[in-house]
Amino acid sequence: MSTFEVRWLTAFLDFPADEFGSEVTFWRAIAGSTVSPPRGDKRQFATLEPFNGDPHLRVQRLESGNGGVHLDLHVDDLDVAAREAVRLGASETHRYGDVVTMRSPGGFVFCLVPWEGQKTRSRPIRWPGDTISIIDQVSIDIPARAYDAECEFWQRLTGWELTDNDSPMFRHLDRPDNITIRILLQRIDSGEIGGHVDLASTHPSDEVSRHEDWGAEVVAEFPNWTVMEDPTGRRYCITSRNPRTGELPTA
The missing domain is CATH 3.10.180.10 (2,3-Dihydroxybiphenyl 1,2-Dioxygenase, domain 1)
Structure with missing residues (x-):
């Protein structure tokens, strides 16, 4: 049994810089969402805002690499969650502000981020x-x-x-x-x-x-x-x- 609770999950779509604009346009349309103002020190993040419920999809512009998808686990205490993930076999690869980037034992990227009260599931x-x-x-x-x-x-x-x-x-x-x-x-x-x-x-x-x-x-x-x-x-x-x-x- 885990020593912390996963309060919310976000799917993060990671796009190469030269594809970012067209990818966001496509996925915004497919999701039926609007796009939040960009954020981050390089304006590299945005949220696909649903018409109901709390957001569960976000996008990221990458400076290098082919992109993909990763998960954000929203938790109450980053340090507690990171220690538990490592105990279970994950590895911590990076900390950036209030984000802890990790890899599962098999190598899948996920992040631990602070829970900000998200609790309402989106409707189709x-x-x-x-x-x-x-x-x-x-x-x-x-x-x-x-x-x-x-x-x-x-x-x-x-x-x-x-x-x-x-x-x-x-x-x-x-x-x-x-x-x-x-x-x-x-x-x-x-x-x-x-x-x-x-x-x-x-x-x-x-x-x-x-x-x-x-x-x-x-x-x-x-x-x-x-x-x-x-x-x-x-x-x-x-x-x-x-x-x-x-x-x-x-x-």
Whole structure:
């Protein structure tokens, strides 16, 4: 059991500087959000503000690197949380003001940040045609060799129950009801640990068409999800999960 409580989760989309403007435009449109004024000493951060609930998506402009996605864990006491994360096998890589940057045992980047009272889960957006969707999940994509240990780390760090999905490729953590972002743990055959975001949608085919209108492309289709690439090649998935519960439809 963790010695601290994860009060809130934020998915952070990290964009290279030369793609930042176009990426923010795309993801703002897909999320159905507005964009906050920039902040940070280099104006490198912004929040995708939902129309209801507390924000759960943020963006960052990177000075170098290809970008990706990381998680922010909002906690009451940074030092307590950092010590616990290290005890569980994480490594601290950097401190910047009130942000502690860490890596999980498998190498996935996450940050510990102060909790600022966020507590209200966002509701899905209803689009023309009656499709309802929300960006509500970060998938941590874990090489098979590290999968079990990484799953155990995230379960112990968050204190949330680890649940097996129908497929042995997937497990997820049962988030508290008020938190928007869900953590999916996906086993991959090879490669390095990484992550991507997923949407839940009541009408995935309509959702795919809407994203294609914004410049995204279909990469692969599966029974319950479609792999997409945004206009700059960043992969994500549109799923048939219930946008309100996060669960797949029953057969």
